[in-house]
Amino acid sequence: MTIYGYARVSTTDQDLTIQEQTLAAAGCTVIRSEKVSGSSTSGRKELQTLLAFLQRGDVLVVTRIDRLARSIADLQTIMMELKAKGAALRCTEQPVDTSTAAGKAFLDMLGVFAEFETNLRRERQMEGIAKAKADGRYKGRKPTARNQATEVQALMEQGMSATEIASRLGISRASVYRCKDAAEPA
Template sequence: MPSAVVGYARTSTVEQVAGLEKQLRDLTAAGCQKVFSEQVSSVATRRRELERALEYVREGDTLVVTRLDRLARSMTHLLQITGTLSQKGVALRVLALNLDTATPTGKLMLNLMGSIAEFERELMLERQREGIAKAKADGKYKGRAPTARRRAAEVRRLRSEGGTADAIAAQLGISRSSVFRILKESN
């Protein structure tokens, strides 16, 4: 069976349509015969399409991504993925870096770039935390407004009318856990 060039594309949210479309165009232009794509956060949820892509690739195949941050959320995660690919005899190509792990230099560069990307992310998060702390100290930071708690009266009313947690959550557009939390706080 001939080797395949397989792509993986990801954006963090469903609103990032243009970003996903660009990745898909780039992967197609790079010769990907099959592309797995999804619109989920790399941190918050399971990435089923990445799992499917890793399961799909076979020895001699190449997995292609447009950027390293579309593939892995940390250096540890990157090493897990590249370890899986290496065990299967699959190369990894990162288009934005012109990097291909089919070569020893590509493997070295991948580890260096992964470490740098993780370092940059940690710096960004540190600056974000500092900015939030300063805004809080200045009385300008309120945080995200709790959306479900504003609906507490409606949750209690619907429950008193015999509504189930699932029905209340669906009707008000909040999660089941929020319904249970509000009801628990009411008792």
């Protein structure tokens, strides 16, 4: 039996040290860490590596469920994979141990709350953006160079170089060339 630890934070400016120390204190002999959003399991290479290595009798340990998954669907997918391999999940800060019925039930409840929290955060963000737009403080994303293709073409016809056009329009030279290529007939 091997005890694996998984630590995750969402952004590169966050620190993994406390999670890693907690996992080591919980007896994890292998700890994998990553700095990536937990809103999906895609792109989480360290988690995928751990899931690939787990075998019957192994235990995956996380500090909290939200470090593992932020949606019920992702949590259920991970749990099905653990169950198929005969591995268990434990949390250091929550009473989750999927080798017990109570632990499984608590895990399901925590998953519901993690997804609820994510949805609330998304709603608050959308409300904030709507308010900022109403107040005139939010203009949205700057227009892409594709929106300036006509202007790029006109400046090229005037004999300006790609560097001059990029500087004038505040776009990259690569964008100038993309606009040029898009304007040329196939």
